[in-house]
Amino acid sequence: MRAEYILKLLEKDERLDGRKLDEFRKIVIEENPFQRAEGSARVKIGKTEVIVGVKMDFSEPYPDAPNSGVLRTEAELTPLAHPDFLPGPPDEDATEIARVIDRGIRESETVNLEKLCITEGEKVWCIYMDFYPINHDGNLIDAGTIASLVALKNTKIPSIDEKGKINREELKENLQINHHPITITIGKVNGKFILDPTFEEEQVLESRLSITVTEEDKIVAMQKMGSGTLTDDDIDAMIDIAVKKSKEIRELILNGTKEVKQKVKADKSRKG
Amino acid sequence: MMKTDEKLIIDGKRLDGRKPDELREIEMKVGVIPNADGSSMVRFGKTIAIAAVYGPRKLFPKHLQESETGVVQFKYDMATFSVDERKRPGPSRREIEISKVARLAVEPALFLEKYPKATVDIFVEILQADGSTRVTSINAASLALADAGVPMRDLVVALSGGKIDDTLILDLCGKEDNYSDADVPVAFMPNKKEITLLQMDGRLKPEEVKEIIRNILHAGKKVYEKQVEALKKKYSE
Numbered sequence: 001m002r003a004e005y006i007l008k009l010l011e012k013d014e015r016l017d018g019r020k021l022d023e024f025r026k027i028v029i030e031e032n033p034f035q036r037a038e039g040s041a042r043v044k045i046g047k048t049e050v051i052v053g054v055k056m057d058f059s060e061p062y063p064d065a066p067n068s069g070v071l072r073t074e075a076e077l078t079p080l081a082h083p084d085f086l087p088g089p090p091d092e093d094a095t096e097i098a099r100v101i102d103r104g105i106r107e108s109e110t111v112n113l114e115k116l117c118i119t120e121g122e123k124v125w126c127i128y129m130d131f132y133p134i135n136h137d138g139n140l141i142d143a144g145t146i147a148s149l150v151a152l153k154n155t156k157i158p159s160i161d162e163k164g165k166i167n168r169e170e171l172k173e174n175l176q177i178n179h180h181p182i183t184i185t186i187g188k189v190n191g192k193f194i195l196d197p198t199f200e201e202e203q204v205l206e207s208r209l210s211i212t213v214t215e216e217d218k219i220v221a222m223q224k225m226g227s228g229t230l231t232d233d234d235i236d237a238m239i240d241i242a243v244k245k246s247k248e249i250r251e252l253i254l255n256g257t258k259e260v261k262q263k264v265k266a267d268k269s270r271k272g
Numbered sequence: 273m274m275k276t277d278e279k280l281i282i283d284g285k286r287l288d289g290r291k292p293d294e295l296r297e298i299e300m301k302v303g304v305i306p307n308a309d310g311s312s313m314v315r316f317g318k319t320i321a322i323a324a325v326y327g328p329r330k331l332f333p334k335h336l337q338e339s340e341t342g343v344v345q346f347k348y349d350m351a352t353f354s355v356d357e358r359k360r361p362g363p364s365r366r367e368i369e370i371s372k373v374a375r376l377a378v379e380p381a382l383f384l385e386k387y388p389k390a391t392v393d394i395f396v397e398i399l400q401a402d403g404s405t406r407v408t409s410i411n412a413a414s415l416a417l418a419d420a421g422v423p424m425r426d427l428v429v430a431l432s433g434g435k436i437d438d439t440l441i442l443d444l445c446g447k448e449d450n451y452s453d454a455d456v457p458v459a460f461m462p463n464k465k466e467i468t469l470l471q472m473d474g475r476l477k478p479e480e481v482k483e484i485i486r487n488i489l490h491a492g493k494k495v496y497e498k499q500v501e502a503l504k505k506k507y508s509e
Contacts, residue, residue: 092372107473222472229466239478
């Protein structure tokens with residue numbers, strides 16, 4: 001059995017693809033691959049590929065926040081990305097993924113929603129952030145937060161014409177991004193912690209803890225997943241791992257993009 | 273998290289007069305729904321949850337059955353009148369997520385491998401919401417499972433923690449829930465010292481997260497005692 005082999009390797013701190021336990025697969029980021037979206041991103045982590053598209057529309061504000069824009073995050077686990085994904089409305093897994101990604105972006109106040117008020121109490125901008133895995137080979141949430149962040153950073157707010165209608169031909173200012181939250185999901189099995197698990201590795205994990213950390217090392221969201229349990233010492237160790245690793249991933253995304261983008265261009269030319 | 277100019281802690285006292293680490297008045301009862309195999313009512317201050325357990329019973333439709341193990345189905349639902357503005361009936365995204373994490377919070381306490389093809393169904397209804405409804409639901413589910421006589425490794429205790437006005441607190445009420453700097457719900461098996469649910473949103477230093485979790489594990493003993501008391505009472509009456 002493949003699962004038993006994965007566990008056997010982990011005993012020796014080894015993994016199927018030769019990575020260290022705390023090592024991510026290669027991350028490739030493509031900024032704004034789609035023109036119809038107000039902002040978009042494609043993120044690959046190894047064979048996992050996800051897309052986030054941002055659309056902006058008018059909406060009514062929430063009654064308890066009359067001068068704040070609205071952020072909505074949804075995930076569609078379409079059957080094209082994995083044989084286990086079934087057609088139909090978002091199930092509890094899709095709902096959970098969307099809400100965990102949403103919480104990291106929202107609680108870190110990455111987007112200043114108060115800047116998105118058009119008429120107080122009546123009309124505000126709603127940012128629809130939609131997450132589509134294209135190929136699921138594990139670690140969708142970490143990939144999803146990166147893609148969300150990159151998509152938001154590339155989002156331009158459409159202009160409003162004299163009649164008060166949205167003019168998407170003329171994109172005005174950039175959406176203002178205040179923070180760079182990164183989600184690190186730590187998997188636990190047989191007392192070992194692993195990062196960036198593949199789909200196969202995820203199947204043997206007892207539990208996972210997603211931790212979203214800002215550039216100020218503040219924790220803004222956490223979610224325990226899986227049916228295994230954790231001790232308080234586990235959680236302490238996982239928090240320390242997430243704080244450390246989030247810096248490395250953030251640095252890669254913000255400053256390592258050159259190499260990353262070149263790779264994407266090469267991909268494009270291959271496709272002709 | 274929303275912001276408010278209102279002070280949530282004045283002279284070391286919270287809005288409802290509690291100290292930072294003080295829990296609200298807790299009331300727990302079992303056997304409140306005669307039709308169910310097990311049931312409970314749990315109240316933390318003004319937050320009221322009732323839970324019913326049916327099963328282990330055969331799972332239908334058949335294609336959902338697992339040949340090697342039983343499954344848990346957990347439905348967390350808020351009554352339309354449980355909040356200020358009427359909640360639309362039907363599961364919201366929030367309720368779908370809570371149902372999932374609450375299911376995973378109680379599952380480790382059960383011996384599901386003993387019930388192949390069966391389900392343990394847990395239904396929780398929030399009748400009145402004043403913060404910390406998911407942890408209240410988990411306490412109610414734990415009690416209802418025990419009341420149903422479903423064998424358990426341990427009871428599951430749940431409690432929320434957080435931070436307001438630079439102070440770490442326990443058992444958030446609704447207003448604190450809305451305006452806190454962070455909300456950390458935790459569920460755990462107190463005798464086994466294993467955490468089965470952990471979520472967090474807000475903004476905290478890593479050390480604060482660790483401290484809140486330890487505070488919850490400590491204060492959770494009181495919640496555990498209340499659960500045991502409610503179960504004992506059933507047999508003494």
